[in-house]
Amino acid sequence: MNTVKKVGGIAAITWKGLLIYRADAWLNIVFAGARVILTFLLWSAVFSAKDRIGDYTLPMMITYAVFSTQLAQLQHKDDHAWQLASEVRAGTFSKYLVHPFSITGHFFGLWLGAWTHQLLLSLVTILVWALAFWRYMVIPVNADLVWLLILVPLGGVFMMAFNHAVSLASLKFTEITGLLIFKSNLVEFFSGALIPLQLLPDWFERVLRITPFYYVIYYPVNFLLGAENQPPLRACLVLAGWTLVFVLAARYWLRSAHRFYEGVGI
Amino acid sequence: MQSIIKVNNLCKDYTFFEKEEGLRGSLRSLFTRQMQSRRAVDDFSFTIDNHDIVGLIGPNGAGKTTLIKMLTGIVKPTSGGAVVLGYDPAHAGNEYKRRFALVMGQKSQLWWDLPAGETFRLNQAIYQIEEGSFLKNVHWLTELFEVVPFLKVPVRQLSLGERMKMEIIASLLHDPSVLFLDEPTIGLDAIAQRQIRDLLRQVNREKKVTILLTSHYMKDIHSLCERVIVIRQGRKIYDGQLERLLEQYKESVNIHLRFNQPTQWSPTFSAQPLEMDAYHAVYQVPKSETQRFLHSALTACDLADMRVEEKELDELVETIYSMEGETE
Amino acid sequence: MKQYWQVLKVVLTSRISRQMMYRFSFWTAAFVDGSLFLIQLLTFNAIFSQVESIGGWQRGHMAIFVGTFTILDAFYMGTYFFGVLNLPEFIRNGQLDLYLVKPVNPLFLISTESMDLGSIILSIPGIGMVMWGAAQLQLPLNPLWILGYIGMLLLMYVLMYCLMVLMRIPAFWLVKLTVFSNLENAMVEFSYRVPGVMFKGVWKFILYILLPYGLMATLPTQILAGESRWTAWLLAGGVLAGFWYLMDRLWHQGLRQYNSASS
Numbered sequence: 001m002n003t004v005k006k007v008g009g010i011a012a013i014t015w016k017g018l019l020i021y022r023a024d025a026w027l028n029i030v031f032a033g034a035r036v037i038l039t040f041l042l043w044s045a046v047f048s049a050k051d052r053i054g055d056y057t058l059p060m061m062i063t064y065a066v067f068s069t070q071l072a073q074l075q076h077k078d079d080h081a082w083q084l085a086s087e088v089r090a091g092t093f094s095k096y097l098v099h100p101f102s103i104t105g106h107f108f109g110l111w112l113g114a115w116t117h118q119l120l121l122s123l124v125t126i127l128v129w130a131l132a133f134w135r136y137m138v139i140p141v142n143a144d145l146v147w148l149l150i151l152v153p154l155g156g157v158f159m160m161a162f163n164h165a166v167s168l169a170s171l172k173f174t175e176i177t178g179l180l181i182f183k184s185n186l187v188e189f190f191s192g193a194l195i196p197l198q199l200l201p202d203w204f205e206r207v208l209r210i211t212p213f214y215y216v217i218y219y220p221v222n223f224l225l226g227a228e229n230q231p232p233l234r235a236c237l238v239l240a241g242w243t244l245v246f247v248l249a250a251r252y253w254l255r256s257a258h259r260f261y262e263g264v265g266i
Numbered sequence: 267m268q269s270i271i272k273v274n275n276l277c278k279d280y281t282f283f284e285k286e287e288g289l290r291g292s293l294r295s296l297f298t299r300q301m302q303s304r305r306a307v308d309d310f311s312f313t314i315d316n317h318d319i320v321g322l323i324g325p326n327g328a329g330k331t332t333l334i335k336m337l338t339g340i341v342k343p344t345s346g347g348a349v350v351l352g353y354d355p356a357h358a359g360n361e362y363k364r365r366f367a368l369v370m371g372q373k374s375q376l377w378w379d380l381p382a383g384e385t386f387r388l389n390q391a392i393y394q395i396e397e398g399s400f401l402k403n404v405h406w407l408t409e410l411f412e413v414v415p416f417l418k419v420p421v422r423q424l425s426l427g428e429r430m431k432m433e434i435i436a437s438l439l440h441d442p443s444v445l446f447l448d449e450p451t452i453g454l455d456a457i458a459q460r461q462i463r464d465l466l467r468q469v470n471r472e473k474k475v476t477i478l479l480t481s482h483y484m485k486d487i488h489s490l491c492e493r494v495i496v497i498r499q500g501r502k503i504y505d506g507q508l509e510r511l512l513e514q515y516k517e518s519v520n521i522h523l524r525f526n527q528p529t530q531w532s533p534t535f536s537a538q539p540l541e542m543d544a545y546h547a548v549y550q551v552p553k554s555e556t557q558r559f560l561h562s563a564l565t566a567c568d569l570a571d572m573r574v575e576e577k578e579l580d581e582l583v584e585t586i587y588s589m590e591g592e593t594e
Numbered sequence: 595m596k597q598y599w600q601v602l603k604v605v606l607t608s609r610i611s612r613q614m615m616y617r618f619s620f621w622t623a624a625f626v627d628g629s630l631f632l633i634q635l636l637t638f639n640a641i642f643s644q645v646e647s648i649g650g651w652q653r654g655h656m657a658i659f660v661g662t663f664t665i666l667d668a669f670y671m672g673t674y675f676f677g678v679l680n681l682p683e684f685i686r687n688g689q690l691d692l693y694l695v696k697p698v699n700p701l702f703l704i705s706t707e708s709m710d711l712g713s714i715i716l717s718i719p720g721i722g723m724v725m726w727g728a729a730q731l732q733l734p735l736n737p738l739w740i741l742g743y744i745g746m747l748l749l750m751y752v753l754m755y756c757l758m759v760l761m762r763i764p765a766f767w768l769v770k771l772t773v774f775s776n777l778e779n780a781m782v783e784f785s786y787r788v789p790g791v792m793f794k795g796v797w798k799f800i801l802y803i804l805l806p807y808g809l810m811a812t813l814p815t816q817i818l819a820g821e822s823r824w825t826a827w828l829l830a831g832g833v834l835a836g837f838w839y840l841m842d843r844l845w846h847q848g849l850r851q852y853n854s855a856s857s
Contacts, residue, residue, distance in 0.1 A: 027773035034777050037797075038784040042641070045792040049645045073776075091422070175379070182626045189633045194783075199640040280853055340691045341853055360697035368695045375692045377608060384608040388707075391600035392698045 006101050007109040014113025025121060032070070032125040036133060039065035054198045059138040060225055064196055066129055066137065067221045070122040071152070072193035075159050075216050077118055080110040081167035081180060088170040104164060104250055111160040140226040147232040148220055154239045155216040159187075161246035162212070168250060171257035192218025212242035270444065270476055271314035271337065275346035278307040278332050278500075306332040308500035309346070319470050319477040321491035321508070323484075325587045329500040330480040334446050337478070338368050351443055364393060367437035371449035374429070375436060376421045382432035383417050386439060393440035400439060407435040411465055427458030434462070438469060445469075447479045451486055463489050484579040498587060515582045519556055523547045523563060524571040531567050533559060545570075601698060602706060609709050627671070627716040631664060634786050641787065649791035654730030656789070658818055661723030663786050663811035666747060668717035670754050676708035678758045682765035690852065701759065701845060724818070731819060739818060746814040749830045753806060756837040759845070766848030781807040789815070806833045 019025070040062055047058040056064065084107060087093040096103045130137060166183050170176045188194060190213035197205050197218045208214045215235045222228040223235075281303045307329040314320050322330050335341045337348055339355035339362070348355055353362040376385045383404075390400045408414045411431040416424055424432065430450060437445065447466070451459040463486055470477055481487055487494060487508065494511065496504040504511055520540065528544035537549040537559055551559045556574065563569065577585075638660050642648065651659075681704055684690040693700035728735060761774040790812030793801050801808030813830055816822035 023768050024773050028776060031773050031777045031780075035780040035784075038780060038788060041792060041797060042784065042788045045648055045788075046641060046645055049648075053644045089422075178626050182629055185626065185629050185633055189637070194633070194637045195640050199644075200636065335691065338695050340694050342850060363695055363697035366695070368692070370691065373689055373692055377612070379612050380608055384604075384611070388601065388604045388608065391597065391604045392696050392703070394597050394600075 003102075003105060007105055007112060010106060010109025011113035011116065014110055015117055018114065018117045028121060029125045029128060032073075033129055033132070035069045036062075036066055036129045039069070040133065040136065054196065055227055056196065056198070057138075059136055060227070061196075062133060063137045063139060063225060064221055066126060066133065067224060068193055068196075068217050070126050071217045071221060072188065072191070074115065074118050074122050074152075075155050075191070076184065076187065076193070077111065077114050077156075078159075078163040078167075078180070078184065079114055080107045080160070081163040083107075083110065084164070084167040085170040085176050085180060089174055093171075103254060104247070107164055108160060111164075115156050115160070139224065142226070144232070145224065147236075148224065150236055151215070151220050151223070151232060151239070154236055154243070155220065158212050158239045158243040158246070159216060161243050161250065162187075165246045165250040165253065168253045168257060171253070187213055187216075190214070191216045192221070196222070210238075212239055215239050268316050269313040270316045271312075271348070271350050271478070273310055273312050273333075273337070273346075273348045276307055276310040276333070276336060276343050276348055277305065277345045278329075278336060278341065279344045280304050280306050305500050307336070307343075307497075310497070310500070310502055311346075312495055312502065312505055314476060314478060317470070317474050317476055318493065319466075319479065319491050321487035321494040322478060322480045322497060323482075323487055323494055323583065324497035326482075328497045330497055331448055332500075333497070334368070334448050334478065334480065338366065338446055339363075364440060365442060366444040366446065367440070367442040368446045369433050369437050369448070369450050371430070371447075371452035374421075374433060376429065376432055378422050379420055381418050382413075382421055382424075382436065385421075385432075385436050389436055389439050395440050399441070403439050403441070404435070407438060410468060411435060412461075425458075427454050427461070430454060430458070430462060431465070434465070434469075438473070438475075441473065442475060444476045444478070447477060447481075449481055450479070451481060451483055459483060459486065466490060484583050488579055496586060504586070511586065512579070512582055515585050516553060516576060518550050518552050518577070520575045520577070521549050521551050521556070521559060521563075522571075522573040522575065523549070523567065523569060526568045526570045529567050531563070533562055597698065598702065601703065605706050605709060606711070609707075609711070613710070613712065627668070627713050630667075631716055631719060634664070635660065638787055649789060651789055651791055652731065654727045655815060655819060657723050657727030657730060658815045659727075659789050659811050660786070661720045661725075661727060662747065662814045662818075664720030664723065665717045666750055666754065666810060667786070668714050668720060669751055670758075671716070672711050672713035673709055674705040674755055674758070675713075676710055677705040678755070678762060680704060680708060681759070681762040685765040685848075685852065694849075705755070705759075728818065733819060735818075739820065743814050743818040746817045746826070746830060749834055750810050750814060753830070753834045753837060754810065756834070756841045757805075757807070759841050760837065763841070763844045763848050766851045781805060785810045802829065803833060806837070809833065 043058060043061045043065070046053065047061070051057065053061070084093070087096075096106055099106065163183075166179065167176070169179060173179075190208055190211060192214070197208055197214065209230075215238055219228060219230070219235050223232065281301055310329075310333065322333065324330050332341065336343050337350055337355055339358055342356045351362065351365050353365075355362065376382055377388075386400075386404055389395070390397075395403075408417060411434070413428060413431050413435070416428050416432070421429060421432065434450065450466075451462050454462065466477065466479075467490060469475055477490075479486065479490060491508060493506065494504070494508045495502060496511070521537075523546070525545050525547075529547075530544075531547070533549065536555065537551045539547060540550055541548040549559070560572070560574075563572065638656070642653075642656055646653075648656075684693070684704065690700070690704075693703055696703060733739075758778070761778045764774060785807040788808075790798075790802065790808040793808055798808070809830065813822070813826050816826055
């Protein structure tokens with residue numbers, strides 16, 4: 001209970017910090033349209049020569065774009081990983097070592113604040129831009145969509161654990177900017193934030209299915225479109241399994257890498 | 267002596283917004299905001315002569331850093347003006363920037379991941395320092411600051427004291443005429459603080475650099491500056507000799523008495539007892555009454571020992587900061 | 595001028611020694627750039643393998659287009675990208691103070707001091723793609739055409755700089771501005787993928803003049819393919835002059851507004 005309170009406290013402070021910057025919040029909603037419009041222009045040109053690309057029609061592709069860009073904004077929130085890495089480099093990471101609270105718990109709180117804040121922004125953005133582009137979109141509504149309420153948060157928690165584990169590499173290597181960018185590039189691509197994974201070679205898509213990234217963006221959006229035939233329970237289990245792997249890995253690395261930490265700069 | 271810093275009625279206003287506490291306040295501030303204006307420096311005037319070391323002291327948020335930022339051209343004054351080395355900092359170009367240096371205790375110009383020598387080389391290129399004079403200065407300063415062994419160590423692995431020495435060296439390589447120091451000893455231990463003070467004194471003496479220094483450590487000010495300017499809430503409240511200022515506030519002393527046998531003694535005049543037990547007592551006594559107090563104590567008590575103690579420097583400054591009105 | 599060359603030289607050698615110091619990061623930098631190129635290529639291929647031609651452009655054009663953007667990307671990532679990225683943070687935490695008191699253009703110093711020349715290696719596969727595309731289109735290349743292509747690439751390199759700085763100057767007023775970096779990410783990502791010839795009407799006006807990311811790889815491709823003459827130069831020159839002026843004006847306006855974080 002105490003832990004929940006502490007995490008909640010950290011998340012609440014993160015929220016307050018984010019709310020101070022109101023111009024940023026409003027403008028982000030408006031400018032999120034840039035991606036939607038550019039995607040619309042791109043796919044309209046490609047679809048002018050063909051009716052269907054893979055299993056997708058133009059409205060499906062636009063819907064995919066609107067949802068996947070916002071889901072990407074949400075699930076790729078990795079400020080907590082960058083913060084950890086930069087604090088290790090600057091030496092200020094030491095403060096977490098003397099707090100009576102777990103390091104992972106602290107960064108989970110930071111992530112939770114940023115994630116829920118982004119969730120609200122993303123929902124508003126989707127609403128605004130779906131209204132603007134409703135003529136070009138398609139959403140088959142059915143009861144199964146309730147699964148998204150589990151899938152999306154689970155995807156978020158997995159990404160948090162994954163990013164956290166990666167950021168702990170800074171305890172050993174100190175400067176990991178390159179690694180973090182490399183990770184972001186790969187995750188963006190593997191999760192289907194750039195293009196629907198179906199457009200990639202078949203074997204590649206099959207390999208991605210055993211990785212968790214497949215279920216972070218591509219699967220939920222495809223599920224929403226009714227274009228997914230894998231059961232959602234399986235997706236949840238894959239995500240939960242990989243989350244456990246990275247939580248344990250983070251725990252192990254935190255213990256073993258602690259001895260590399262130099263604590264300079266304070 | 268020639269004045270090289272002249273400040274006339276300098277003012278600086280900052281604007282900011284107020285936010286109510288709590289999540290509700292944050293949400294509300296998304297829509298409406300109360301803008302406020304605060305005067306950080308108010309009608310400030312003074313002059314500084316060539317080769318002087320002047321201390322600028324005041325409590326947190328008094329406007330010291332803002333004043334230095336205006337003199338270095340970082341922020342522009344709201345009204346009033348200044349002339350430093352014949353330039354108006356608010357409109358001066360690179361020529362002026364080549365003539366002064368700024369060291370900020372809380373901000374570093376050194377490249378964090380590389381040895382300080384790399385930053386020295388960058389400054390050589392930026393300030394266009396000739397190789398001969400660069401090497402001479404690096405040699406002189408690193409010997410003086412005793413940091414030769416650390417020249418090849420990445421900055422991030424230096425101690426705070428070593429790092430600050432490197433900061434000061436980096437800022438002196440181009441032989442500036444004026445050195446602005448904003449809290450250069452912040453966070454340093456007593457030994458490092460003393461070293462930095464000694465070094466600054468030597469640099470001022472040998473390189474004839476005029477220094478304007480802000481510090482919260484009164485020892486810095488006391489050992490370096492004969493003259494101080496006191497600033498409170500943006501206004502100048504004192505400008506003159508440090509000793510004279512301190513004298514004004516040394517209105518009382520603490521007198522410690524130790525007795526040979528249990529004693530209960532009450533002086534008849536205005537001495538405040540601070541501590542008291544059977545064998546020991548401490549009184550705060552007005553300076554003018556010291557002699558009378560000692561005489562009466564010697565007559566009335568069987569004393570084992572007695573000691574007169576002046577107020578600590580920091581205590582005095584605390585009193586000065588909290589006084590109302592001008593001190594001049 | 596001499597001063598600027600000397601600053602560049604020192605920054606360059608220092609940056610190289612810094613990267614050597616963090617060996618892990620030194621090697622990951624190569625992976626980062628390589629992976630990014632591979633991902634862009636895969637994405638581009640996944641989209642455009644679906645159709646034979648778009649907006650009158652053949653596969654060869656597309657290869658030149660992607661290759662050109664890769665070269666551009668390599669050069670700006672290798673020189674000013676990481677430096678300009680620091681700008682908002684420096685404004686926010688007052689670190690800008692220390693640049694403002696130096697007798698050198700502060701924007702120049704900030705832009706160059708985080709150079710990462712390793713990224714320039716990425717231009718090699720880019721050049722390869724441009725050559726492959728040119729061969730596909732059987733372009734009768736002569737030195738003058740190639741010179742024109744390089745010249746246009748240079749203009750776009752400077753234009754990209756103006757845009758990058760402009761996206762960060764609002765930090766003087768807004769303090770936090772993820773919106774601009776998000777917008778920039780979207781624009782850069784799409785200018786890797788969407789040739790300007792796809793844009794029509796009002797979109798063309800927006801993406802060629804107002805947010806001229808649409809020009810970046812399109813104009814050099816058109817110059818190399820011999821499809822554009824003086825109009826392209828006029829457009830590039832005009833847009834660049836306008837954005838340079840805007841950047842300069844706003845930067846100075848920002849500096850006037852700059853209060854710097856307390857102490």
